[in-house]
Amino acid sequence: MNLKASRFCLNCGLPVFGRADKKYCDDHCRNDFHNSQAVTNSRLTRSAHRNLRRNYEILSGVVEAGISEIAKDELLVYGFASKSVTELELREDGTMIYGIYDIHYFEKGNRMIEVYRKSDLPQYW
Numbered sequence: 059m060n061l062k063a064s065r066f067c068l069n070c071g072l073p074v075f076g077r078a079d080k081k082y083c084d085d086h087c088r089n090d091f092h093n094s095q096a097v098t099n100s101r102l103t104r105s106a107h108r109n110l111r112r113n114y115e116i117l118s119g120v121v122e123a124g125i126s127e128i129a130k131d132e133l134l135v136y137g138f139a140s141k142s143v144t145e146l147e148l149r150e151d152g153t154m155i156y157g158i159y160d161i162h163y164f165e166k167g168n169r170m171i172e173v174y175r176k177s178d179l180p181q182y183w
């Protein structure tokens with residue numbers, strides 16, 4: 059019997075003995091590891107969804123107030139997460155258009171953001 063362990067349990071970090079493909083010391087550690095992965099994954103997706111939802115609410119508020127331009131810093135003050143978008147589109151003139159569901163925006167000069175609902179765009183856009 060070979061008791062030399064060169065691998066360590068992915069869950070508890072203790073040495074693993076036995077089959078070469080064994081990753082956990084026992085079933086308990088395997089279950090534990092999978093459960094914590096699932097928790098981590100759902101925590102990650104939940105926080106991404108929360109950011110998207112908050113961004114969407116902020117931008118909807120802007121559009122619904124009839125404003126088409128807002129300072130980027132003001133959005134940040136409201137808790138806008140600028141990395142959370144559902145769409146990116148680089149236009150030929152080099153402007154990056156960001157989309158969050160049906161609301162799109164892009165940065166103009168002076169840290170101003172132009173916000174619009176995609177459906178409100180004129181046909182030629």
Ligand SMILES: [Zn+2]
Nearest residue numbers: 067070083087
């Ligand atoms: Zn273990």
